[in-house]
Amino acid sequence: MYKSRLRSTGICVPKKVVTNQDLEKLMDTSDEWIQQRSGIKERRWIGEGETTLSMAVEASKQAMQNAEVQADDIDAIVFGCLVSDYIFPGTGCLLQRELGFSKTVPALDIRNQCSGFLYGLSVADAWIRAGFYKRVLLVGSEIHSTSLDKSTRGRDISVLFGDGAGAVIVERSDKDDQYILGTAIHSEGQYAEKLTLPKPSSNDLDKYGALIRGEDEARNFYPFMDGKFVFKNAVRRMPEALKEVCDQHSIALENIDCVIPHQANIRINQMILEGLGIPLEKSHHTIHKYGNTTMASIPLTLHDAIQAGKVKEGDTLALIAFGAGFTWGASLVKF
Ligand SMILES: CC(C)(COP(=O)(O)OP(=O)(O)OC[C@H]1O[C@@H](n2cnc3c(N)ncnc32)[C@H](O)[C@@H]1OP(=O)(O)O)[C@@H](O)C(=O)NCCC(=O)NCCS
Numbered sequence: 001m002y003k004s005r006l007r008s009t010g011i012c013v014p015k016k017v018v019t020n021q022d023l024e025k026l027m028d029t030s031d032e033w034i035q036q037r038s039g040i041k042e043r044r045w046i047g048e049g050e051t052t053l054s055m056a057v058e059a060s061k062q063a064m065q066n067a068e069v070q071a072d073d074i075d076a077i078v079f080g081c082l083v084s085d086y087i088f089p090g091t092g093c094l095l096q097r098e099l100g101f102s103k104t105v106p107a108l109d110i111r112n113q114c115s116g117f118l119y120g121l122s123v124a125d126a127w128i129r130a131g132f133y134k135r136v137l138l139v140g141s142e143i144h145s146t147s148l149d150k151s152t153r154g155r156d157i158s159v160l161f162g163d164g165a166g167a168v169i170v171e172r173s174d175k176d177d178q179y180i181l182g183t184a185i186h187s188e189g190q191y192a193e194k195l196t197l198p199k200p201s202s203n204d205l206d207k208y209g210a211l212i213r214g215e216d217e218a219r220n221f222y223p224f225m226d227g228k229f230v231f232k233n234a235v236r237r238m239p240e241a242l243k244e245v246c247d248q249h250s251i252a253l254e255n256i257d258c259v260i261p262h263q264a265n266i267r268i269n270q271m272i273l274e275g276l277g278i279p280l281e282k283s284h285h286t287i288h289k290y291g292n293t294t295m296a297s298i299p300l301t302l303h304d305a306i307q308a309g310k311v312k313e314g315d316t317l318a319l320i321a322f323g324a325g326f327t328w329g330a331s332l333v334k335f
Contacts, residue, residue: 004128004136004180005173006121006333009303010062012055012141013164013290014044023159028152034159039266043162043291045145053085055165056141057098059299063137063167064099071099074169075133077107078124080116080140080295082197083147084109095139113195114262114323115185116140116295117166118331121319122183124170134172140295141165147197149222157225160264162291166299177314178334184245185329186237195230195324197223234268234322239276241330242320249332251316253278256332258311262321263287263297272320284310294323311335 019042020031034040046055056079064070079092086094090109112119117140124136144161148154173179199220238261246253253276261269266287273280284305286297293300298319305311315335322328 002129002131003173004125004170005175005178006180006335007169007171008063008066009299009306010059010064010066010167011165011296011300011303012058012062013300014046014050014055016045016047017042018045018145018162020159026150027155027158029155029159037265037267038160039285039287040160040291041288043289044164046143046163050163051085052081052083052091052141052143053094053098055163056091056095056139056167059141059165059167060095060099060137060139063169067169067171069135069169071101072103074099074101074105074135074137076105076124076127076136078110078120078136078138079107080110080112080120081142082111082113082294083143087200091141112295112323112327113325114264114292114294114297115321115325115327115329116323117298118183118319118321118329119185119327120295121168121170121180121331122185122329125180125183128170128172136170137167138170139165139167140299142294142296144294147222154222156227157223160292162293164290164293164296164300166293166296166303168299168302181249181251181332181334182245183329183331184241184248185327186241187325187327189325191229191233191326192324193224194226194326195224197221231265231268233326234264234328235271235275237326237328238262238320238322238330239272241328242276242318245330245332251332255316256318257282257315258305259283259318259320260298260302260305261285262323263290263301264292264322284308
């Protein structure tokens with residue numbers, strides 16, 4: 001059986017910075033409330049010409065450059081986002097078109113929200129372990145800003161999310177100190193409606209052409225979240241998954257050098273780390289500057305940690321995520 005490693009990262013965030021003060025002008029909120037409840041100071045929103053695909057392309061090119069590989073050195077693409085450029089085909093195929101391949105490769109689109117990166121990583125790792133492929137490009141690219149209710153009615157959600165993309169190259173490893181140990185992933189669909197964007201839906205696509213958005217119907221075009229319920233489950237499930245994968249690979253929590261948690265809320269991450277007895281300094285966060293970027297949040301934060309010199313080759317990393325579905329997971333990586 002082969003092993004795989006996380007070889008490189010790349011990111012792309014929109015140019016436009018939206019501060020909490022900017023949001024105060026759009027809705028009844030305050031910088032103090034947002035920072036206290038979530039740790040967020042600012043986030044990015046797309047502008048002219050920036051799309052799910054364009055950010056994915058930029059992040060991918062950076063990851064390829066950092067790994068010193070060309071498109072044709074990549075054997076497969078795994079792509080994920082909440083809302084893609086088209087309802088179909090998936091953005092993974094568009095990415096294959098844009099990156100300059102002279103060959104065809106499989107492009108898998110996944111939809112696992114904030115846990116998408118860990119779901120994608122487990123697929124890339126399994127493909128490489130099984131010998132199907134040697135090198136996989138894994139990308140999350142997310143646009144929230146175009147589907148948020150930016151009035152006071154939507155303030156509990158719209159202050160939390162931002163746009164951005166993160167990519168990694170996962171490749172075959174023959175090193176004993178640089179490989180992905182394993183990933184645990186889960187889902188619990190009974191809570192699907194606790195965090196959801198219901199429309200547009202395949203059940204009634206025929207209505208949308210002539211849609212007149214009445215008040216009731218319009219609400220479904222913005223995300224809904226039962227914040228407290230999501231919070232409680234996130235704090236429970238992420239440590240559970242991390243302990244599961246640590247047990248599987250006989251890694252003690254104190255031997256983890258750095259935790260890269262999904263960036264939904266700094267208080268969630270602080271509570272988890274405290275509960276696990278892992279000092280906050282042994283983790284890295286970008287929520288203050290990017291908000292919650294769903295599937296992009298782990299690669300964005302990992303990239304940031306590498307740039308900051310906080311993650312070095314050979315370190316044992318824990319990646320943890322929780323999100324809509326509910327879905328959640330944890331990965332252990334010898335970087
Ligand atoms: C959303 C979240 C930050 C809210 O924090 P909270 O401490 O639960 O806050 P509450 O829901 O108790 O809201 C408190 C009050 O602030 C108000 N409020 C909500 N959003 C606000 C905003 N942006 N600005 C100001 N006030 C706001 C609420 O209306 C409520 O007012 P009320 O007490 O008069 O009814 C928190 O629940 C959370 O982070 N949940 C998980 C989010 C998450 O992880 N999502 C993604 C998963 S991947």
